[in-house]
Amino acid sequence: MNPILEIRGLSCRLGGREVLRHIDLTVEEGETVALLGRSGSGKTTLLKCVNATVPASAGEILFQGKPIGEWDRITMRRRMGYVIQEGGLFPHWTVAANVGLVPRLEGRPEAAVTARVDELLTSVGLAPAQFAGRFPRQLSGGQKQRVGIARALAGDPPLLLLDEPFAALDPITRFDLQQQFLDLRRNWKKTALFVTHDVREALLVASRIVLLRAGRVELAASPEEFRMAENEEARAFLASAGMGDL
Amino acid sequence: MTSEILTLTIEHIELVLVTLAIAASMGLPAAVMLARRARWRRLVVGFVNVAQTVPSLAMFGFLLPLPLVGGIGKRTAVTALTLYALLPIVRNTLVGLLGVDAGVRESAEAMGMTARQILWQVELPLATPSILTGLRLATVATIGTATIAAAIGGGGLGVFIFRGIAMYDKWTVLAGAVPAAAMAIAADEALGWVEKRSLRSRGMANGE
Numbered sequence: 053m054n055p056i057l058e059i060r061g062l063s064c065r066l067g068g069r070e071v072l073r074h075i076d077l078t079v080e081e082g083e084t085v086a087l088l089g090r091s092g093s094g095k096t097t098l099l100k101c102v103n104a105t106v107p108a109s110a111g112e113i114l115f116q117g118k119p120i121g122e123w124d125r126i127t128m129r130r131r132m133g134y135v136i137q138e139g140g141l142f143p144h145w146t147v148a149a150n151v152g153l154v155p156r157l158e159g160r161p162e163a164a165v166t167a168r169v170d171e172l173l174t175s176v177g178l179a180p181a182q183f184a185g186r187f188p189r190q191l192s193g194g195q196k197q198r199v200g201i202a203r204a205l206a207g208d209p210p211l212l213l214l215d216e217p218f219a220a221l222d223p224i225t226r227f228d229l230q231q232q233f234l235d236l237r238r239n240w241k242k243t244a245l246f247v248t249h250d251v252r253e254a255l256l257v258a259s260r261i262v263l264l265r266a267g268r269v270e271l272a273a274s275p276e277e278f279r280m281a282e283n284e285e286a287r288a289f290l291a292s293a294g295m296g297d298l
Numbered sequence: 299m300t301s302e303i304l305t306l307t308i309e310h311i312e313l314v315l316v317t318l319a320i321a322a323s324m325g326l327p328a329a330v331m332l333a334r335r336a337r338w339r340r341l342v343v344g345f346v347n348v349a350q351t352v353p354s355l356a357m358f359g360f361l362l363p364l365p366l367v368g369g370i371g372k373r374t375a376v377t378a379l380t381l382y383a384l385l386p387i388v389r390n391t392l393v394g395l396l397g398v399d400a401g402v403r404e405s406a407e408a409m410g411m412t413a414r415q416i417l418w419q420v421e422l423p424l425a426t427p428s429i430l431t432g433l434r435l436a437t438v439a440t441i442g443t444a445t446i447a448a449a450i451g452g453g454g455l456g457v458f459i460f461r462g463i464a465m466y467d468k469w470t471v472l473a474g475a476v477p478a479a480a481m482a483i484a485a486d487e488a489l490g491w492v493e494k495r496s497l498r499s500r501g502m503a504n505g506e
Contacts, residue, residue, distance in 0.1 A: 103408050105407055105408055125410075126410045126412055128410075129407070129409065129410035130409070130410035132408075134405055136404065136408075137401070138401055140399075140401040140404060140405030141402075141405075142402060142406070142420060142424075143399075143402065143424065143500070144424055144500035153409055153411075154410065157409075157410060157411065157415070203409070204409075213408070
């Protein structure tokens with residue numbers, strides 16, 4: 053057991069509202085933990101507390117055994133790949149420049165950056181010769197997300213943070229990308245914290261599902277356990293996906 | 299007459315360029331700072347808005363008795379013109395900076411860019427088309443307003459206009475008005491072209 057992330061008694065207050073209440077969560081190396089919950093359940097805030105873009109009001113978070121307050125923020129964030137809905141790509145940069153962001157910030161030589169970009173584009177299923185020079189607006193939604201994932205992987209971070217990365221995609225593209233994500237996980241052996249409100253997605257990509265409700269952990273279970281769970285919120289999610297009656 | 303048109307045109311251009319240089323070097327950094335401070339933003343934009351509503355002749359009147367920035371001559375003219383030019387520059391720079399997609403800023407921060415890198419590599423490049431719009435509006439407005447500078451000895455093409463009015467001579471008025479108008483149209487076209495190019499080079503418009 054080698055925890056990459058330990059969250060202890062984490063609470064977060066935003067605009068006078070208690071968004072997270074006493075969260076305890078340990079993520080082991082190699083796990084993909086899905087943070088599942090309704091809108092407003094606090095799952096995105098939890099992700100933002102991890103990379104210190106939102107301050108916690110109580111509790112502590114350890115990344116690679118070190119409290120996040122002791123990390124240099126910039127260094128720490130570069131070790132946490134980040135993917136959001138719609139990719140968050142820089143619209144004024146080409147695909148290659150977007151993907152090469154972190155290696156370039158880290159001062160790697162240009163040739164190494166280019167090689168890395170080509171390798172990553174290929175691994176997310178985009179031919180470098182065809183896509184490297186394009187701008188984000190010349191890409192489809194699915195292609196943008198592929199680029200977003202490649203960018204997040206570029207610095208070879210030990211932890212990936214994904215905030216509903218596939219939520220804005222059509223069902224077929226979403227399925228393609230979920231498969232791609234599974235392939236990448238197998239090949240790159242990354243640990244991931246994956247925020248989603250889609251129970252099917254959570255069951256498909258996660259090795260563990262953490263169900264959040266109103267800022268609390270309602271249930272933490274393997275996908276198999278989750279399907280059988282008696283928990284009311286878990287049943288509600290399963291029913292919403294037509295998997296309610298067992 | 300022809301050589302005087304030329305001299306006054308050059309003087310006019312000088313007035314405009316000096317004004318824009320000062321307004322831009324004050325307005326751009328101010329807007330960058332204000333983009334992060336909502337309370338100050340309301341105050342300063344409010345002040346700049348009010349400055350804009352003061353009629354230009356009245357503005358000269360207010361400035362004349364002031365030390366350093368006032369008096370008869372170019373300095374007062376430049377001060378007044380700068381106050382007018384600040385509004386479009388500050389407002390459009392703010393629009394550009396605040397208009398940067400939240401997801402883009404969020405991912406820049408989350409990917410480990412420093413605040414300075416986010417400003418120079420993400421926010422300012424994305425705000426550039428809007429900043430250029432502000433500079434274009436300021437330029438065109440300044441070219442027009444600068445004709446009033448002649449009223450307080452600031453020189454420029456306004457000299458012909460005021461002289462023509464005093465002499466009831468429409469040709470003298472036109473000798474000042476036509477070059478000023480032509481200059482404004484040319485500046486508008488040229489800077490509009492630069493704006494379009496900047497959009498295109500940022501992958502934000504068609505045309506590659």
